[in-house]
Amino acid sequence: MDAPKKVTITIDGRVIETTEGLTVIQVTDQVGIPIPRYCYHPGLSIVGNCRICLVKVEKIPKLVPACATPVQDGMVVYTNTDDVVEARRSVLEFLLLNHPVDCPVCDRSGECYLQDYYMQFGLYRKRRFAPRLHKEKAKPIGPYVILDQERCILCTRCIRVCEEVAKKPQLGLFQRGNRTVLDVFPGQQLDHDYSGCTVDVCPVGALLDRDFRFKARVWFLNRTRSICPGCSTGCNIYVDWNEDKPYLAQGQRVFRLKPRYNPDVNRYWMCDYGRYGYKYIDRDRIPRPYRQTDGRRQPIEWSEALELIRTHVETTLREVGPAGIAVLLSPHLSTEELYLGWKLFAEALGVRDIHYEMPTRNPKADDFLIRAEKFPNAAGARLLGIGTDGSARAILENAAQGRYRLLWLVGQNPVRCYGAELFQAVVRQTPLVVLQTVNWTESTSLAHLILPAAPFAEKEGTFVNAQYRIQRFWPAVRPYKQARPDWVIFQDVARALGLPGWNYIRAEDVFQEMARRFPVFQGLDYATIGDRGVALQVERAAAPVGAGA
Missing domain, CATH: 3.30.70.20 (Alpha-Beta Plaits)
Structure with a gap:
């Protein structure tokens, strides 16, 4: 295919080289020259009906809409002449003839183009009463x-x-x-x-x-x-x-x-x-750790929860080994949290029964943006090699038969996903069921130990989407009360167990370690990922360096 033809135009005295086929407003947007618009939107077809984007073009007797006028080689455009400004003022006056002046009670106030453009181009004396x-x-x-x-x-x-x-x-x-x-x-x-x-x-x-x-x-x-x-x-x-x-x-x-x-x-x-x-x-949040015994829920400190976990993990490993522990992570976790969950349980403690899957309750999908897989980071879990054997249901069924001493659930709601009867059997047969999650759910009323976690808006990290594009997200609000990001909880548990090398300050530190160990992430950092993400070369995915397998 031939490369798009280049043309040279002049806008407000500025010489610009651009691509043939673009409209004037598309070019001005690219080079940062502001032109007002109402009907024009870069993601929609062009209709040219509002006329607020009129500009002057040499050798054309009338003002033309910038959104519907394609650029041509040698074109000379003016966006701020007296007649252009007057045309914009006239358009605004026309649009405001029957417009209610109810800005004080309008939710659009502060992000309304009518307000903005009136202050820029309007300020006319009212002529209609x-x-x-x-x-x-x-x-x-x-x-x-x-x-x-x-x-x-x-x-x-x-x-x-x-x-x-x-x-x-x-x-x-x-x-x-x-x-x-x-x-x-x-x-x-x-x-x-x-x-x-x-x-x-x-x-x-x-x-x-x-x-x-x-x-x-x-x-x-x-x-x-x-x-x-x-x-x-x-x-x-x-x-x-x-x-x-x-x-x-x-x-x-x-x-x-x-x-x-x-x-x-x-x-x-x-x-x-x-x-x-x-x-x-902001609804039904778990404010702090809780311990449940004999159906009674009691608030405890993080230090108490970590000590309880340390004692139980050490006892389980000493008496039955890592086969007595099972873990269900979550495809809602960030890539960094999935990695630390794998590092803590699979690599450090030797746990074999570890998975991440959750059943999809509403598999609705379309051919545009909505996917049947209702999780932001299932692809990240697959890249890390989590859950390659067995299934989450199989782990719960094994727990219901008394196979484990410790079952650790992260972001899971087994009652909703698998039924109350199965999870009640799990709780009866398993000495310690830890539920690390964000909200109160049907399952939190049964788990022995509840740890408050932070949702995506309270932490930073990365997700890998279905197209294997890794993308960053940033923390907006502070964690709710005593809630902690999941990667922090994993690190706190590792430190309580006395494991060496758990000295992460930020999620970025975790990602840097991942990038050194997993070929698919090598050469990446948060700056490289940037605002729009990076498409991963999935053929590079392999076992992590130093995994021992």
Whole structure:
């Protein structure tokens, strides 16, 4: 295939070499020249209906939309002349004729293009004082989205999301002229799996997220880069959070998840399953370690829990050896945590019965972002060679027959996944069942020792997605009360057992050790992985250096 033809254009006196076939606005975005836009979105088709992006091109008598004008060799473009600025002001005045000035109560306030562009290009003297045309307000149109027709500027971004991203047309424009409204098709609601993306692309306050509505002002929120843990696609996301204002949303710290652009994974989108699956971060959290005896749960200190573990592990190894211990890790753990779990139990203690799998309760999938494998790091566990023999169910069934002295569960919920009867038998037949997890569940009411762990938003690390792309995530909020990241818990246990070489300060230290030992990670570090991740060469995956096998 021939290489794309290069052309040279001039924008505001700046000579730019670019690729033929791009539009003016695509070129200005690449070189950092700001042009306002409403209907244009880089992930959607071009319609050119808002006219806020008008620019001046030499030898063309009228202003042209930057989003729909392809560049040509020798083209000279002006983005900030007097007539261009006046055209933008006129477009804003037209769009605001019937727009309610309700910014103080609008959830989009602070991230609204109407606000931003009015302050940049508007500031005109109002010329119309007739009553505004009223339309429907605060109209729920789906389980996650609420519509305010008065605020809509008819850019059609949301319609194109339904048609081009979700492949389910559910929104349209109805009526004519100044009475045109956005609405769902008769007898339908906006309920496809990417409905939240319509809120993401809305440039004004017409479509709002019912889950986030009235919870917090956006200028109170902090933003942290992360990876969606909802499935093995590994969509890049932002975690929007606030820890300084506990009076907001009943003390909620994480307020919403938003898609983060990655051209190799999810582009600009994420599904509703991942978007709204964050509630467990601030609900039903385990605040500290607990010990359960005779059906009574008692809070204990971390030092007591670690001493109990040390005594039981040493006794088990002395009396029956590593065959008396079994471990179920989790595909929700970071790669670093899976590695330390393997290093502690398999390598240091010699445990053979170790697995990571969890059954998928909702295997729903599509041909876009949603995968049936609902775990962010199952591929990472496979690369580390965890769980190559047997199965999680087989380990639980062996435990129910009294085969083990210690069963260690990480992020697992056996009651929900395998049934209460099996797990009750496990607890009766196993002297010590340790459950290391984030939330109170059906299984925590049965386990002998409960250790509070931190979810993805409270720690750093990496996930490997289904395409074997390793990606970083960063800590947003501090661990809840006495909860600890899983890699820290493994290190604390190793230190309690007196194992040498467990001196990690950060998760990055763990990754550096992994990179030295596993060929598939060699040459990588957190800086190399960066914001968008790195595709791994899976053919390099092999047993770790020094594994002794």
